[in-house]
Each structure stands twice: as C-alpha cells, then as structure tokens.
Amino acid sequence: MSSFLPKSIQDLVDEFSKLPSIGPKSAQRLAMHLLHSPEKRIQGLADAVNNLKKGIQFCGKCWNLSEDNLCKICVDGAREARQICVVEEILDVVALEKTGEFKGVYHVLHGALSPVDGIGPEHLKMAELLERIHQLKGEDALPSIEDENKEIEVILATNPGMEGETTALYLMKKLVPFDIKITRIARGLPVGGDLDYADEITLSRALQGRAQYN
C-alpha cells in the first residue's frame, strides 16, 4: 500500500493488518503508537508474542488451555466433575468463569459444526467428549464411587446461532444413548435488553423458555 513508510514500520503494519478486526489504517496507527513508545513497552510486546505458546498446552480432559497435562479447573477437587459444560471456544470458558456461577467442569469443542466452512464432527473435540462421558459412566459401575446418586449432566453451551444450535442438536443426538441429563443454556432476552428491539427468533425463544413465576 504505502512504500512511503520505512520498511521496518511497514513490516509491522503488515503483521498487524493480518490480525482479525485490524484494518490497514488501524495497523498504521498502532505501529506509530509503538514507535513513539518507550523501548521497554516495545520489548514487552515482542516478548509477550514470543512467549505466547511457551508452556501452553491443551488440558487432556477438557481441552481448555493449560500449563500442565490437566487444567486448573479439572484438577480442582471442589468442582463437580459430573456436570460438564460444553462450549465452543476457550474464551467461552473465561466468560463463564467470570460469572462465578458454575461449579462444574468444561469441555471445549474448539469450534462449531459448519458444513459451509467444511467443519465436521471430526474437526471438533466431539469424540473426546463422548469418550469422557463413557468413562464417567464406567466409574458409575464401580461400587466404590462416592456420589453415585449424582446424575451426570451435560450442559450444551454452544452459541445460540445457526452453527451453535446445529452443534448442540448433533451432540444431543449423540448423547441420548448414554442415558444422562442433557440441558441447553437458556436463550431469551439479554438482561437490560428491550422487548421492542429483540428479533423474532429471540422473542419466540424467550416465550418458549418462559419459567413459572408463582
């Protein structure tokens, strides 16, 4: 685009432009901002990028990010290992954890079914989820298990869009044979939302999912 900038700056602009939601103009501004920043800040960013993948792996159980074989949530004895919340992405785990509401564990699919983009079940951590539940059921059979009365629950928390719904439906069918509790997160009006402005699908979901008040 602009051979007007020195090469080292243009290189950084090009790299920034490759990131999602950063256009060439923003990339230029970011590069200029860094150029006027102290050396320490620039070094900090370079190091952080460099170290990004160091010591990072996926949890062998839930496929969340982890610094060990198993993630902090999976090894936490206080979490209910028989309540598995299935999400699309790692950031969904972060979002749910921030609520402080959920005491179970997670399973990160790393995407959603999308025939258009050629993403099938084999590209997601679905077999891993089924295997995980298979093992949980196996533990049930052991007489030593403590809380054998506690039902296994899979909460399908994929996004409430086309692909997320397809993924939830697909998983539901796969999970039915396990004879466990399967739930889907509520879809309805967002808190602070306006009935007036809600689209029809959200509204009809909100009606279908209505809860008794008295």
Next chain:
Amino acid sequence: MSSFLPKSIQDLVDEFSKLPSIGPKSAQRLAMHLLHSPEKRIQGLADAVNNLKKGIQFCGKCWNLSEDNLCKICVDGAREARQICVVEEILDVVALEKTGEFKGVYHVLHGALSPVDGIGPEHLKMAELLERIHQLKGEDALPSIEDENKEIEVILATNPGMEGETTALYLMKKLVPFDIKITRIARGLPVGGDLDYADEITLSRALQGRAQYN
C-alpha cells in the same frame, strides 16, 4: 481481570490492551487468534515488533521518518524544496503522498498545540521550521540560486480541529515576518459528503472558501 487464562496468554492480552483502540475483549480475541496461528506468523509479528525502531531515525530536515540522515522526499531533486507542507503527524505525510498531488516537501511538527495537555510550541518542531525557512531565505540572497523568482510557500496542513487551527494560527503569526506565501489547506465539505449532514462550522467554512466558477 481474568486469572482464568494461562500467564503467557494473559501477558499478551495485557500488552495488546495497552495499545490504543484495543480494549480487553479485543485483546483477548487477538491473543486467541495468534494462539491458533502457525508458529511462523507469531514469529513474524514478534520480529516486526522487535525490529520496529532498527535503522529508523527522523529526517534532519523535515522530521519525517527516515532510514538515513535525510528522508527520501527531502533528497529527491524533483521535489520543490521551496514549497513546505506543515503537518502534525508522520501519517499525514503518508496520506498526502498517496494523493500523488503534492510535489513539494514536508515538515512534521509531531503534534499540535494543546494547552489542555500541556503541549506548547517547545514540544513541537516549530523552531526547526522557522530555522529551515530562515535558511531558505538566506539562500535567496545568494546570486547563484537558480529559481530565485520562485516564491517560498508554507502550506499549513494541520488538522481542521480546535488544536490544528490553533497551531496553524500560531505558526502563521510566527511566519509573517519572513515575508513568504502562507496558505492553509481548504476546509469544506468532504467529497461524497452531504450538505444536509454537514455541521455548521464545516458549512460556514465551505461558504467562506467558495471558489469562482465562471
């Protein structure tokens, strides 16, 4: 914010968050995007950040970015050295160069006057501009000069906002004693703009700056 992410990722999120116009949510998405990117891309970004300031300096004449003592524009013999376009930022030079319209040279102030932010003339490359014009005038006095009839022109191309206007006005007063041509870029309706939607100040500027058509 979130101790839910591994440290190396949180570090990068923190660094990204320090950049202008990138909030914590965007920073998280950028970090996640990079995490799923091939090693080569990550390395490319880290290197670009690292090399940003390498071999970069300011042009000793116009304070544009340069890989040498003088920038490409200043050493270009085809450019009219007696027509100086004064801009606030380096990116303004890039923007003007893209038009391919301007054949003169630049002077980058590196900011605009802003009493609120405590930015006075001493923080900008103003003394350098005056010195530069002083020298140009000195060359005029020499009998050897080729195009001595060509008038020196300073185009004040600071932004058409409060601070840019103040800066232009201040410079104008400082430049008057030099007995040179001083111009200000036109302020009016942007091309493709709608009279209807223009604010009053822009409209009144557009009227004041009207050009004769016949």
